Amino acid sequence: MRWFLRIIKSLLVALVLFFFLFPVYWLVTTAFKQSEDWFTWPPSFFPSTWTLGNFLGLEGGFFGSVTTSISTITPYLRNSVVVAVSVALISTAIAALAAYAISRYKIGGMGFISWIISIRMLPPIAAALPLYVIFSHLHLVDTWWALIAAHLLFTTPFSTWILITFFNDIPRELDEAAYVDGASPGQAFLKIALPLGMPGLAACATLSFVQSWGEFLMALVLTTSDNAQTLPIYLGRFITGWRIAWGPLAAAGLVTMIPVIVFSLIMQRYLLRGLTFGAVKG
Amino acid sequence: MPTKRGSRKKAAFFMILPLLVLFIGLTVYPFAYMIYMSFHDYSLVSWEEPKFVGLENYREIFRDRTARSSVTFTVILLVAAVPLEILLGIGIAFLFRDTLGEKVFRSSLLIPMTIPPVVAGIAWKMLYNYEFGPVNYFLSLFDLPKVSWLGSQFFAQLGVILIDVWQWTPFVFLIIYAGLQSIPRDIVEASLVDGASGWNALRYIELPLIQPLIWVALIIRVIDVLKIFDIVYMVTFGGPGSATHSYSFYIYKVGVSFGWDIGYASALSIILLLVITLLANFLIKALRLKEILEL
Numbered sequence: 001m002r003w004f005l006r007i008i009k010s011l012l013v014a015l016v017l018f019f020f021l022f023p024v025y026w027l028v029t030t031a032f033k034q035s036e037d038w039f040t041w042p043p044s045f046f047p048s049t050w051t052l053g054n055f056l057g058l059e060g061g062f063f064g065s066v067t068t069s070i071s072t073i074t075p076y077l078r079n080s081v082v083v084a085v086s087v088a089l090i091s092t093a094i095a096a097l098a099a100y101a102i103s104r105y106k107i108g109g110m111g112f113i114s115w116i117i118s119i120r121m122l123p124p125i126a127a128a129l130p131l132y133v134i135f136s137h138l139h140l141v142d143t144w145w146a147l148i149a150a151h152l153l154f155t156t157p158f159s160t161w162i163l164i165t166f167f168n169d170i171p172r173e174l175d176e177a178a179y180v181d182g183a184s185p186g187q188a189f190l191k192i193a194l195p196l197g198m199p200g201l202a203a204c205a206t207l208s209f210v211q212s213w214g215e216f217l218m219a220l221v222l223t224t225s226d227n228a229q230t231l232p233i234y235l236g237r238f239i240t241g242w243r244i245a246w247g248p249l250a251a252a253g254l255v256t257m258i259p260v261i262v263f264s265l266i267m268q269r270y271l272l273r274g275l276t277f278g279a280v281k282g
Numbered sequence: 283m284p285t286k287r288g289s290r291k292k293a294a295f296f297m298i299l300p301l302l303v304l305f306i307g308l309t310v311y312p313f314a315y316m317i318y319m320s321f322h323d324y325s326l327v328s329w330e331e332p333k334f335v336g337l338e339n340y341r342e343i344f345r346d347r348t349a350r351s352s353v354t355f356t357v358i359l360l361v362a363a364v365p366l367e368i369l370l371g372i373g374i375a376f377l378f379r380d381t382l383g384e385k386v387f388r389s390s391l392l393i394p395m396t397i398p399p400v401v402a403g404i405a406w407k408m409l410y411n412y413e414f415g416p417v418n419y420f421l422s423l424f425d426l427p428k429v430s431w432l433g434s435q436f437f438a439q440l441g442v443i444l445i446d447v448w449q450w451t452p453f454v455f456l457i458i459y460a461g462l463q464s465i466p467r468d469i470v471e472a473s474l475v476d477g478a479s480g481w482n483a484l485r486y487i488e489l490p491l492i493q494p495l496i497w498v499a500l501i502i503r504v505i506d507v508l509k510i511f512d513i514v515y516m517v518t519f520g521g522p523g524s525a526t527h528s529y530s531f532y533i534y535k536v537g538v539s540f541g542w543d544i545g546y547a548s549a550l551s552i553i554l555l556l557v558i559t560l561l562a563n564f565l566i567k568a569l570r571l572k573e574i575l576e577l
Contacts, residue, residue: 129533156301
């Protein structure tokens with residue numbers, strides 16, 4: 001009876017893992033498939049030959065597919081890197097200051113904290129439209145700045161939350177000791193909280209990077225050309241034409257996905273903390 | 283030392299200043315603008331100035347059939363996807379607990395919720411392909427006919443539900459799993475020694491302890507479903523017809539891709555904002571902020 005239950009349990013575990021991982025497996029293998037293998041029946045679950053052609057633009061497209069290689073990816077990759085890195089740095093700096101003030105001096109109290117949560121929960125489409133109008137008055141549409149500002153709106157509340165819980169865990173006595181030694185609040189922050197909070201800051205920067213990197217809606221509305229369009233927009237453009245060139249599309253998807261997966265796995269403890277506003281310590 | 287106190291308050295104020303400026307610039311002004319525009323007839327493609335029309339935009343929502351169908355589809359998502367995610371998430375958390383390799387399993391379930399939705403959309407668009415897609419292949423293994431996943435109203439809606447379940451069940455799972463880890467082992471063991479069955483320990487001790495987390499997960503999921511956009515855009519583009527227009531997708535269509543009708547899109551957005559603000563209040567209550575923040 002016991003071994004029977006154990007088998008059932010293993011089967012269920014396998015089923016769960018299959019459901020959640022198969023789509024990713026499919027994307028990854030398709031990225032390395034030759035064009036003959038994109039459309040086959042039965043589908044090719046394990047490509048007979050693996051190729052890098054989809055990345056290098058060597059796999060032929062066919063009539064009706066718009067883009068056949070990802071060799072045009074460079075400007076989008078550049079935009080994504082610039083925007084995501086700027087968002088990561090700026091949002092971490094702003095969040096660190098605010099989180100320290102909230103954690104140590106309880107500034108703003110419950111009201112301020114609740115406001116931060118509400119902003120985090122804001123529907124992006126509702127923010128995108130007025131921001132578009134404002135940025136177009138400022139002639140900032142289709143620039144990095146517009147996108148950076150829009151992304152900050154969502155990453156800063158997230159980072160602030162992670163850092164509040166982080167600073168709360170740093171003993172207050174350390175600050176008090178610094179004050180006794182004559183330090184100003186600014187010095188206490190720079191000399192004590194920041195060095196001790198480094199792991200938290202690194203987590204915030206990484207996770208802000210990840211969010212900005214994958215963000216789609218704001219980029220869709222606020223950018224119009226490869227001056228500022230990011231990778232997700234580039235991916236969206238593949239889905240046109242009569243038939244979609246699966247190989248290059250999957251290859252571009254893989255390029256977009258890899259930094260996100262790597263960074264999220266490294267920072268998974270903090271990710272959950274931020275997403276649940278500290279309800280889960282992780 | 284009163285002066286010291288005062289200087290610390292001042293320093294704290296300067297520390298939150300950048301955040302305040304950012305939020306006020308990016309939310310307060312835009313939303314004031316949006317409320318103003320929701321009472322006006324204004325389109326970015328015409329050269330006319332905004333014209334005051336009173337509540338006309340709001341009345342239009344009730345007459346607009348596509349708006350109604352986008353609300354219907356969003357409600358379908360709420361009713362079908364969210365409960366499934368919560369139940370599956372809890373089930374998988376109990377299933378994975380004390381399994382060999384649980385740490386690896388846990389990390390691998392992180393992937394669906396963290397990969398950019400656009401990339402997830404691509405993967406699923408391939409899976410749902412009518413002629414060559416693996417999903418239809420799996421169906422054929424059970425002698426089921428091929429399904430036109432993105433071609434019929436029912437299956438397109440089911441398809442979006444399935445993707446949402448795939449993407450976000452892991453989120454619920456991770457929350458509940460973390461909650462289960464934090465329950466002290468001795469409480470459960472003591473109850474087992476006292477003669478409780480495994481099921482009763484789960485029902486009367488563990489579930490009540492993780493209940494607050496279930497609420498948090500539920501409310502966050504409800505809010506996020508109301509905002510669903512990327513998957514719809516990538517996989518179905520709202521189709522066929524308007525079968526899978528989510529509410530956010532419809533606002534996008536009205537406000538951006540069809541005619542830049544800022545007035546009407548603002549009115550639609552204001553309604554969404556009101557609903558989400560209400561839900562965010564529940565979330566704030568459920569989070570027990572006072573404990574977390576040590577206020």
